[in-house]
Amino acid sequence: MNKLNNTNSLDIPENYLVTPMYVFFLIHSMQIGVGILGFEKYLVEKAGYDAWISILIAGVFLHLILWMIYRLLQNGGGDIVQIHKNVFGKYIGGFLSLVFSLYFLLLTFTVIITFIEVIKVWVFPSLQVWIFVFVLLSLVYYLVSGGFRVITGVCLISVFIGLPLLLLKYFPVQAGHSLNVYPVISHSVTDILAATKQSILSFIGLEFLLIYYPFIKNPAKSKKWAHFAVFYTTMIYLISLIVTFVYFSEEQLKQVLWGTISAWKIVEFPFIERFEYVGIAMWLYVILPNICLGLWGATRIPKRLFNIKQKYVLIAFILVLFFPAAILEGRPVIDAVNNLSGQAGFYVLLYIPVLLVLKTISDKVRKKREG
Amino acid sequence: MWKWKRKEKSSTEQTQQKSKQKKSLTEFIQSLQNSEDFVCYSLGGENECTISYIKTMSDSKILNRSVLPILNDGIFQSIEEIKQNIPVENMTVTEDIDLIQEKVMFGYIMIQLSNSAKEVLLIPAVSLEARQVSIPEVEFSVVGPKEAFVETLNTNINLIRKRLPLPQLTIKELTIGKVTKTRVAVIFVDGVVDPKNVETVTQRLEDIEFDQLIDSSFISQILADNSNSPFPQFLDTERPDRVVSNLIEGKVAIMADGAPHALTCPTTVVELFGASDDYFVPWHLATVFRLIRLFAVIFSVLSTPLYVAVLTYHHEMIPGELMATIVSSRADIPFPPILEVIVLELTIELLREAGARLPTKIGQTIGIVGGIVIGTAAVDAGLTSNVLLIIVALSALASFTTPIYQIGNTIRLIRFPFIIGAQMWGLIGVSMCMVFFIGHLVKLQSIGRPFFEPIYPLRVHDLKDSFVRLPFSKQTERPTLMRTKDSQRMDASRANAKRDIDE
Amino acid sequence: MKAKIFLVSLIAVSLLSGCIDHSSVEENAIIQMAGYDKGENKRIRGTVSIPQYEGSGEGSPATEVYLTASADGVKEVEEEIQKQSSKPISIGKLSVTLYSMELAEEGISDIIDILSRDPRISRNMFLGIVDGDTKDVIESKPSSSQESTSSRHLKGLIDTNTQYNFPKTNLHRFLYSYYAEGMDPFLPIIIPKDSTVELDGLAFFKGGAVVGTIPESKSFPFRMLKENFKRGMQKINFEGGTIMLDNIGSSVNYEMKGTVDDPEFDIKIDLKAEVNEMVGINREATPALAKEIEKASVDFFEKNADELIQMFKEKEIDPLGLGNFAKTRKRNFDLTKWKDNYSDLKVNVKINVEITEYGIFS
Structure with missing residues (x-):
């Protein structure tokens, strides 16, 4: 055990660490992204009004995954790069870590193009995408170059700014039909599980813990915060789903691409109508942590692997993101990218238990050899 | 390249300093003698000492009452002897040319036993013209102490x-x-x-x-x-x-x-938006005032950008009842909202600058002339809309609520990026600007401590005196930000002891 | 150096951003009301009203401009109207859309599809069926109107009356029941009269076409069946005279009994009302009289409710959403089976009327 810890090459100076409480914000803000704006349609297509069960199952599943991630990290001697190195050796491990880096980059990319799609559909059909992406990415560069602490701050602010948006759920509830919410399970288990898979796709984001774990002060204490974050996210998804159930009829929901944004449309104040514009503008704060943390994670892995400056990797990755994001458009492409990253996320989540088993075996083998 | 140059520069500086040190007392006196207000004369009589001082900096009363009588009366062999006899505190005897230079420049009287003596006596006779302590003008408060710092x-x-x-x-x-x-x-x-x-x-x-x-x-x-x-x-x-x-x-x-x-x-x-008044009124009032100030700041920064964003891109957001008001006030205006806003904002800034540069009495007049005459004329001429005039005036007013002058300037300035953002991408542009500034604040540090403190890093304890101000009995500890060695302000249990009825 | 590059690029970007086409509010022709009639040769004739705001409007009444165009589809109508307008047309503030009965009876599914698709359209928009020409309703502001424009007048008309005798309606509610399984939409009917425009009854849809209507007198009972509400008045015949019941709170509760194949519905309604006017009845206001009035009104409402439900069964429509209700309560709900059995569905309406006050003078 001690020997393992000695191989830990990660000594992050104390002033770059964050307290355990921030794990809550890091995980929660990463889990909430563009997905929540339109996840209802996909769930309802699969499991109808019973999709709420799928959300709960997905929540439980994620708690399990989270537990495994902590098991992995607790005596893993650092982050995913270290674990991969210990389990698979330098080359295969390094390759797997690189795959993770690319996966993080893909997530970031998905968030960016989906958000741009939302803007184009709802606000500016004739948006000059490349300028927008350029400004957005320069902003992201500014934030990410501030380091992990700044990103944590962005996560925190994003959660706070997202809170008032939750209150807006009151309007659709008031206008809706409460009789829709009635626990009748009329779908088969396979349907519900299919919807569960679908909802896990919108829940991904906690796997970033694998890379920022060394930045947490007293990581053991952060466990409860992490679980609390997953629980909170599940609840928010559940509430959003129920609210859209109340507001839309089942068959209508299948037609509605962006359930949450459509529900904002009825928010009315004496001085402002049509809240979806404000909502989409404020959603920038909600997706920003996804982009920042995603890019940070994606660039951190090459830094750890090849010992190159993260700044250079960051610039390179931003350029990599810029061109496709500026060019790609159209619903089919974006759907395809979303599907791809969702699938990738699903397999990454499934990979975690496998890795845990492999790691336990390799640890035991190593112990035997030493003993 | 540059480093090397810098090195060279610093080395020349060092040589300069060295040459200064080498400068002797006589050279110093000679260089001063170019100024008319430098006085240097030898006393006649038994003590052949030289007195030099800068007339404009020294108090002649001390010279006349305490120094000259003694020098005229007695015979002194050494400079130490003079020092013992002159009834002035804090005199020094020194040979250090740097010290001498510094003190003389501040108004000390220098006494040499002879023209060439290196050892001198420095007698403090500084006459400083200082302003009286007066009431604070920038951070005026209705209640509470009314003393402000002066220039001394x-x-x-x-x-x-x-x-x-x-x-x-x-x-x-x-x-x-x-x-x-x-x-x-x-x-x-x-x-x-x-x-x-x-x-x-x-x-x-x-x-x-x-x-x-x-x-x-x-x-x-x-x-x-x-x-x-x-x-x-x-x-x-x-x-x-x-x-x-x-x-x-x-x-x-x-x-x-x-x-x-x-x-x-x-x-x-957050502290930059707190006034000292907040501690002089009951905590609930202070809290409300602080929240009003917070709202004022947000309003001041965001109102005109939102005007631009909504009128340019998102007019669906204007409620039907308001639509008539806004559209009819905009109907005659030849400019797009962005130009209208920039022109009016610049006008307000102009008024402010003019008001700040002019003497108080004229300054007030400028405010009135600007506010009423230009505003009304602009609306009458159909250059700006009524609605915008109200918004701009209110946002200018709101920016004056900041108790610290410096942050008021900041608010004045950061409005413009927001306006540009609003013109670019409507509300999303405003939102982007906001993200930039929040990110900037998160990054910012004040002598190495986080500048955005009670919010990030989130310290619930420090939030008690930030956007709200809780009663003193709840603030039992000093702010965490300062990492003070003695964090306890008072005995919390005694301060918050609960008493039963009739006890 | 970096900062300089950034600054330069920022300026360049902001200059380039002129690319997003924009025009400020007053440069747009903001359509507030639109109406669709049947035109010649199966075309659609669309009429829109665009308010004109006078400059520095010191209470100057706004006027409206009306544009009409015929085309094959709704979007084409928009395009045709654009050809007539000097300003770009904006449909974001559309607050009332009307369809002529003629058109609605043939089906307006295509139009509805567009409404649900366009992100610019408000979900709080009012829809209405005009018994006659929508063009006439839109273009003639009634002389009795308290509002400055006819679009505001109609918006106010529907808005106010759906707080009284007419059930709540807007685009979202319409789409909700249009798409829902086991639920059919309805819209208020508007008829132009000599000097005014009136809300006059409800039109019931099956799919995208109107199949039945009820007169204004039956909309109170329908609303009682449909939703809870707190206002509205109903006239009831009583001993040769009439009584005005002033609703102060009506609540409805559905309950479903039986199996999926043989369901039975209980609809319970509690109505609290005041009696403020009795015409042609010369009796003291006593508790006994109240009991009798309660009895009479229960009979009245039950009869009306049964008639309504009977009518729904005949037309095979379900504006109350009983099918939708059944679907959320029972497993294995089968829509086709439900539709087959719908005409035999047992619906028991139980009404309880409570008269609480007789006004302040007794």
Whole structure:
């Protein structure tokens, strides 16, 4: 055990660490992204009004995954790069870590193009995408170059700014039909599980813990915060789903691409109508942590692997993101990218238990050899 | 390349300094004699001593009453003997040419036994023209103390010390500014302050390489962690009571001679919006006032950008009832909203600048002329809309609610990027600007401590005195930001002891 | 150096951003009301009203401009109207859309599809069926109107009356029941009269076409069946005279009994009302009289409710959403089976009327 810890090459100076409480914000803000704006349609297509069960199952599943991630990290001697190195050796491990880096980059990319799609559909059909992406990415560069602490701050602010948006759920509830919410399970288990898979796709984001774990002060204490974050996210998804159930009829929901944004449309104040514009503008704060943390994670892995400056990797990755994001458009492409990253996320989540088993075996083998 | 050049430069500087040191007393006197107000004469009689001083800086009363009679009456063999006989405190006998130069320039009287003697007696006879302590003008408050700092450091320290009679109140003095040789005091309460903060401040002060230090704002700019930021990273106050209360919280204060302001640090962005009035009124009122001020700041920054965004891109957002008002007021205006807003905002800024530069009485007139005449005329001429005029006037008014002048300037300025953002991408542009500024605030530090503090890092304890102000009994600890050595303010259990009915 | 590059690029970007086409509010022709009639040769004739705001409007009444165009589809109508307008047309503030009965009876599914698709359209928009020409309703502001424009007048008309006798309606509610399984939408009917425009009854849809209507007198009972509400008045015949019941709170509760194949519905309604006017009845206001009035009104409402439900069964429509209700309560709900059985569905309406006050003078 001690020997393992000695191989830990990660000594992050104390002033770059964050307290355990921030794990809550890091995980929660990463889990909430563009997905929540339109996840209802996909769930309802699969499991109808019973999709709420799928959300709960997905929540439980994620708690399990989270537990495994902590098991992995607790005596893993650092982050995913270290674990991969210990389990698979330098080359295969390094390759797997690189795959993770690319996966993080893909997530970031998905968030960016989906958000741009939302803007184009709802606000500016004739948006000059490349300028927008350029400004957005320069902003992201500014934030990410501030380091992990700044990103944590962005996560925190994003959660706070997202809170008032939750209150807006009151309007659709008031206008809706409460009789829709009635626990009748009329779908088969396979349907519900299919919807569960679908909802896990919108829940991904906690796997970033694998890379920022060394930045947490007293990581053991952060466990409860992490679980609390997953629980909170599940609840928010559940509430959003129920609210859209109340507001839309089942068959209508299948037609509605962006359930949450459509529900904002009825928010009315004496001085402002049509809240979806404000909502989409404020959603920038909600997706920003996804982009920042995603890019940070994606660039951190090459830094750890090849010992190159993260700044250079960051610039390179931003350029990599810029061109496709500026060019790609159209619903089919974006759907395809979303599907791809969702699938990738699903397999990454499934990979975690496998890795845990492999790691336990390799640890035991190593112990035997030493003993 | 540049490094090498810099090295060269510093080496030439060093040689210059060396040559200065070599300069002798006679050369010093000779160079002073070019000025008409320098007096240097030999006393006749038995003591053949030379008296030199700068007429405009020295108090002739001391010379006439305490020095000349004694020199005329007695016979002295040594300079030490003179020192013992002259009834003036704090005299020094020295050969150090640097000290002599410094003191004489400040108004000390220099006495030499003979023209060529190297050892001199320096008699303090400084006559300083100082302003009376007056009421604060920038941070005026209706209730509470009405003393403000003046331009003399000694008076200012006096104002602080009399409120804080503690031996632990420590004052470190440094001389900064190659040419101006300004006295700068670093003030803190030993035992409460985090020594690291004092160290950072003194370290940075010592590193200042600048020839002049006219005001404390020079320090705040040079010392700032990020000098490109529009946000002031030091709290700039003219109220001694505020400085004292900051010192007790564990902050460090910096004062410069000649500046009627003190800088306290570390500070946070939230603190910049707090007024000292907040502590003089009951806590619920103070809380409401603070929230109003917060709202005013947000309104001031965002109102015109939102106007541009909504009118240019999102007119679906205007409620039907408001539509008629807005559209009919805009109907005759030939400019797009962005131009209209920029013209009007610039007009307001113009008025403000003009008002600030002109003497008070004319300044007021300018305000009235500008506000009423230009505003009405612009609307009548169909250059701006009524609605916008109201919005701009209100946002200007709202920006005046900031108690600290420096942050008021910041708010004045950061509105413009928001307006450009609004013109680019409507609400999303505004949102992007906001993200930039929030990110900037998260990044920013005040002498190495987080500037965005009670929000990020989130410290619930410090939130008690930020957007709200809870009663004093709830604030049992000093702010966590300062990492003070003695965090307890009072005995919490005694302060909050509950009494039963009729006890 | 970096900062300089950034600044330069920022300026360049902001200059380029002129690319997003924009025009400020007053440069748009903001359509507030639109109406669709059947035109010649199966075309659609669309009429829109665009308010004109006078400059520095010191209470100057706004006027409206009306544009009419015929085309094959709704979007084409928009395009045709654009050809007539000097300003770009904006449909974001559309607050009332009307369809002529003629058109609605043939089906307006295509139009509805567009409404649900366009992100610019408000979900709080009112829809209405005009018994006659929508063009006439839109273009003639009634002389009795309290509002400055006819679009505001109609919006106010529907808005106010759906707080009284007419059930709540807007685009979202319409789409909700249009798409829902086991639920059919309805819209208020508007008829132009000599000097005014009136809300006059409800039109019931099956799919996208109107199949039945009820007169204004039956909309109170329908609303009682449909939703809870707190206002509205109903006239009841009583002993040769009439009584005005002033609703102060009506609540409805559905309950489903039986199996999926043989369901039975209980609809319970509690109505609290005041009696403020009795015409042609010369009796003291006593508790006994109240009991009798309660009895009479229960009979009245039950009869009306049964008639309504009977009518729904005949037309095979379900504006009350009983099918939708059944679907959320029972497993294995089968829509086709439900539709087959719908005409035999047992619906028991139980009404309880409570008269609480007789006004302040007794």
